Amino acid sequence: MILGSGVAGAIRQADDGTIQAECNRTGRIRLGGAAITSGGATGIRYVIHAAGMHQGSSASVDSVRMAVRNSLKKAKGKEIKSVSFPAIGAGIGGVSMELCAEVSIEEVRNHLAGETSLKEVRFVLFDNEALKIFEEIYERLLPSGD
Secondary structure, eight states, X not given: OOOOSHHHHHHHHXXXXXXXXXXXXXXXXXXXXXXXXXXXGGSSXXXXXXXXXXXXXXXOHHHHHHHHHHHHHHHHHTTOSEEEEOOTTOGGGOOOHHHHHHHHHHHHHHHHTSSOSOSEEEEOOSSHHHHHXXXXXXXXXXXXXX
C-alpha cells in the first residue's frame, strides 16, 4: 500500500513514516479490501486503510461497498469503539457523492444492526456540499435517526 494523495496523503504528511513502513510490509490489498496499521505519530491508535480504488484506476459502487464493509470488520476485530470515514471512492475515484453516501451509510447501518464494538461512526467530509449530501441520504435511509 502506498499512501499517495487525498486522505492517504494527509495521513502520510501527519506521520513520521511509521504508517508507510507498516503499509510497505502489508503490501497491496485487494480492491474492496481493508488493512489496519498503527496510527504512527498521528496521535490516533489505528488507521484502517480501505481500498475503494487502486492507484491509476477508478472506484465502483461495489468496491466502495466492500471497502466500507471490510473496514467495519477490521474495526470490530480490534474492538475499536469509534471510527471515521472519508467519502471513499468519491472525488478522484469517480463515484458520485450521492452513491458514495448511500452505500456507506447502508453498510454502517447494516453493521451496527449486528454485534459490534463500535459506539460511534463519523463521516469526515471535504466540504459543506458533501456534508449536505450525506445528511440528506442519512435522513432518507434512517428517518428516525437510528
